[in-house]
Amino acid sequence: xxxxxxxxxxxxxxxxxxAPTQAAPSAEIAVATVRTVELEPARTRSEHxxxxxxxxxxxxxxxxxxxxxxxxxxxxxxxxxHFPEFVRALALVKQAAARANRRLGYLxxxxxxLIDRACTVVxxxxxxDAAFVVDAxxxxxxxxxxxNTNEVIANVALGLMGRKPGDYAALHPNDDVNMAQSTNDAxxxxxxxxxxxxxxxxxxxxxxxxxxxKGKAVEFADVLKMGRTQLQDAVPMTLGQEFDGFHxxxxxxxARLGEIVGLFREVNLGATAIGTGINADPRYAALAxxxxxxxxxxxxVLASNLIEATSDLGAFVLFSGTLKRVAVKLSKICxxxxxxxxxxxxxxxxxxxxxxxxxSSIMPGKVNPVIPEVVxxxxxxxxxxxxxxxxxxxxxxxxxxxxxxxxxxCVLSSLRMLTAAVDTLTKRCVDGIxxxxxxxxxxxxxxxxxxxxxxxxxxxxxxxxxxxxALKENRPVADLVLEEGLLTxxxxxxxxxxxxxxxxxxxxxxxxxx
Numbered sequence: 001x002x003x004x005x006x007x008x009x010x011x012x013x014x015x016x017x018x019a020p021t022q023a024a025p026s027a028e029i030a031v032a033t034v035r036t037v038e039l040e041p042a043r044t045r046s047e048h049x050x051x052x053x054x055x056x057x058x059x060x061x062x063x064x065x066x067x068x069x070x071x072x073x074x075x076x077x078x079x080x081x082h083f084p085e086f087v088r089a090l091a092l093v094k095q096a097a098a099r100a101n102r103r104l105g106y107l108x109x110x111x112x113x114l115i116d117r118a119c120t121v122v123x124x125x126x127x128x129d130a131a132f133v134v135d136a137x138x139x140x141x142x143x144x145x146x147x148n149t150n151e152v153i154a155n156v157a158l159g160l161m162g163r164k165p166g167d168y169a170a171l172h173p174n175d176d177v178n179m180a181q182s183t184n185d186a187x188x189x190x191x192x193x194x195x196x197x198x199x200x201x202x203x204x205x206x207x208x209x210x211x212x213x214k215g216k217a218v219e220f221a222d223v224l225k226m227g228r229t230q231l232q233d234a235v236p237m238t239l240g241q242e243f244d245g246f247h248x249x250x251x252x253x254x255a256r257l258g259e260i261v262g263l264f265r266e267v268n269l270g271a272t273a274i275g276t277g278i279n280a281d282p283r284y285a286a287l288a289x290x291x292x293x294x295x296x297x298x299x300x301v302l303a304s305n306l307i308e309a310t311s312d313l314g315a316f317v318l319f320s321g322t323l324k325r326v327a328v329k330l331s332k333i334c335x336x337x338x339x340x341x342x343x344x345x346x347x348x349x350x351x352x353x354x355x356x357x358x359x360s361s362i363m364p365g366k367v368n369p370v371i372p373e374v375v376x377x378x379x380x381x382x383x384x385x386x387x388x389x390x391x392x393x394x395x396x397x398x399x400x401x402x403x404x405x406x407x408x409x410c411v412l413s414s415l416r417m418l419t420a421a422v423d424t425l426t427k428r429c430v431d432g433i434x435x436x437x438x439x440x441x442x443x444x445x446x447x448x449x450x451x452x453x454x455x456x457x458x459x460x461x462x463x464x465x466x467x468x469x470a471l472k473e474n475r476p477v478a479d480l481v482l483e484e485g486l487l488t489x490x491x492x493x494x495x496x497x498x499x500x501x502x503x504x505x506x507x508x509x510x511x512x513x514x
Contacts, residue, residue, distance in 0.1 A: 045166045061131040061165060063151040063173065069144030073135040076409070080145050081132035083412045088123045089193035089296075090132075090149045093186050093269065094177055095119035096292035101179050104281050111157075111176050118157035128152065136409040141402040142187035149186075150177045180280040180288075184310055184400055185271040189292070191408045192264035195319065196298055198415040199261045203254055205422040206326070210250035212430040217244035224501075225350055225440040226447045233449035236501040239350065239435050246333050253326045260322045265300050267292070268309035274399040275307030311400055313393040316407050320389040323382055323414045330422070331379035334372035337429070341369055350440050354432030371429040378421040385410035450477040453501045458486055 044055040047064035054064045081087055095116055102112035122128045131152045134144045150173035155165040157177075163170055171177075178186070221240035226233050269292060270285020272278050277285060289302040303309030343349035359368035388410050392403035401407075444450065448470045454477070455463040466484070470477045478496065481487050487495070495501075 045164075047166055056166075059165060061128070061152045061155040062133060062148055063155070063166060065147035065173075066134055066144070066151055069134040069138060069148065073138040073144065075135045075137045078136050078409070079133050080136050080148065081129035082136065083194065083198075083416070084126055084129050085197035086190065086194040086408070086412060087129050087132050089190040089197060090145070090186075091119045091123035091153065092193065092295050093190045093292060094149060094153050095123070095295050096269070096288050097179065097181055097186070098177070099291040099295075100284055100287040103287055104284060106281065107176065107179055111171055114157040114160055114171060115153060115177055117160055118153050121156055122153060128156070136405060136412075138405050139402070141183060141400055142191075142405050142408075143183045145405070146178070146181075146183040146187050147173070150174060153177045180270070180272070180284050182272040184273055185268045185306075188310070188404060189267040189269040191404065192267055192315075193292070193296055193298065193300070194408070195264050195411055195415070196261055198412055198419075199257060202326075202415055202419045202422070203257055205419045205426070206250050206254050206257070209422050209426045209430065210247045210254065212426050213243050213247040213250065216430065216433055217241070217247055220435050223435045223437050223440050224444050226444050226449050233447045235449055235452045236444055238502055239440060241502065242336075246336075249329050249333075253322075253329060256322055257326070260319050263315040263318065265298065266303050266309065266315075267300055268303050268306050269300075270302065271306035271310045275305075275310040277306065307399065311396060311398070313396065313401050313404065313407060316389055316411060317393045320386045320407075320411055320414070323411070323418065324386040326418060327379035327382035327414075330418075330425070331376050334375045334379075334425070337372045337433075338369045348443075349436055350443070352434045352436060353429055356428055371425055375421045375425050378417045382414040382418060385414050445476060445478075448477055450496065454481065454487075454492075454495055457491075457495060462486060 043058040045058045046053055046055055048054075049064045049068070051068070054067060056063055056067050080090075098107060098112050098115040098119065101107035102109060107115075132145075132148055134148045138144045154168065154171055154173040154177050157171050158165060158167050161170060217240045219240070220243055221238060223239035224236055225239050225242070226235075227237040227242075228234050267289060268275065269288045270277055270280055272280050285302055285306070289300050292298075293300045337351070337353065340348050340351045341353045344352075353369050353371070355367045357367075357370060359366035359370070389407050392407045392410075393401065395401070395403050448467045451458075451463045451467045451470070454466075458466070458481075466477055466480050466486070469475070469480050473480075478492055481492055482489060
């Protein structure tokens with residue numbers, strides 16, 4: 001493989017400042033000595049577009065279209081190259097198009113082979129991500145990203161030929177790399193593929209987190225505690241049951257994500273500008289999608305109605321909503337972890353989270369639940385970005401939605417943040433959670449919620465009376481039941497056994513209720 005060109009975006013030929021004038025070493029020297037630095041001329045190349053000529057760095061893998069986009073859209077400071085799964089997908093779309101055009105006889109084999117090889121390099125070598133310099137949020141429905149991609153692929157291919165960047169007479173970004181394509185089919189196809197790629201790490205991270213909770217559920221299976229509803233004592237349960245609930249809800253989301261992401265396998269590659277397939281061979285769309293499936297390893301399919309597929313972004317709305325659901329569940333779990341670990345002396349204190357850093361600059365010894373807190377904040381970001389996706393999808397007009405770049409930015413950002421947050425929650429928090437068994441049992445024994453476990457035997461009225469006394473007199477429920485002679489000690493102990501309180505059981509009313 002030919003040596004690749006340096007990554008784009010680097011300032012080249014920067015002038016070194018001249019040294020200041022030095023003072024004369026003695027009065028005998030009439031003229032001050034001045035040191036000068038010979039300046040290296042800036043190295044650029046000239047390129048041309050419909051607006052005229054422009055200069056770009058000589059060794060840049062991008063060209064004039066990209067330069068104008070960088071100037072026009074200094075919006076987020078987050079370039080497309082920040083999302084490697086998107087760069088990979090863009091390169092694979094170009095590779096599939098080149099292969100299809102070669103099979104149809106429109107792209108000469110020599111050029112097709114160079115583009116093919118260049119696409120493989122860009123898709124597999126993450127150092128090329130730095131050449132995708134346009135801002136992720138941009139006007140033009142993704143045209144700037146598509147142009148950036150065309151220029152990078154073309155210049156990498158030129159490098160493989162031993163030619164310099166910008167020698168487009170040998171291989172052209174638009175005529176060759178973009179053959180039979182439009183931004184309106186290449187960009188959304190790549191974005192859909194990028195979402196598929198980006199979802200795989202999130203699913204794995206959620207699976208790992210669910211497995212961690214399952215492990216804790218087994219570890220805490222015998223830890224009796226009070227369940228709570230509306231932050232009030234409810235009925236006994238085990239800490240293991242509580243953590244198993246976390247496991248189950250996450251596994252639900254793993255299944256939903258796996259289902260919903262399948263919507264992105266349907267693409268409009270070959271639709272070109274609006275879905276009519278103008279400037280493309282009638283056979284091109286099917287061949288391009290076939291090649292895309294081959295190079296990506298994903299079973300992609302051509303949309304049945306390319307006009308609808310070009311303008312509709314419903315799959316992103318549904319998928320973003322699923323990410324929001326994941327975020328909401330994660331945030332709720334983290335709220336629970338923060339409550340259960342609150343204290344250490346004046347809160348619930350039923351579990352101990354791993355201490356990962358000092359919690360205060362003024363309160364010595366304080367440790368905060370920082371990992372659940374950061375997951376909460378990621379969840380809020382994802383929830384907000386879901387609203388943005390909704391508004392962008394609704395805001396499209398007629399045959400194209402110009403706001404797809406923002407949809408892509410939001411969805412890919414949510415995927416990245418959620419994956420990182422879930423990994424962090426698993427490794428830095430859940431894996432190290434410990435139960436305070438004594439605290440859990442003490443809270444159960446002191447709770448009036450125990451009376452609920454006795455109600456089927458004692459009856460509602462007697463149970464209510466005992467609960468009121470326990471609350472008013474600040475006495476244990478069990479003591480009052482024995483004091484009033486409602487049950488014998490053996491009967492009471494049987495009803496308050498762990499197994500009897502945490503699962504369905506048949507209860508018999510006491511023969512005599514006072």
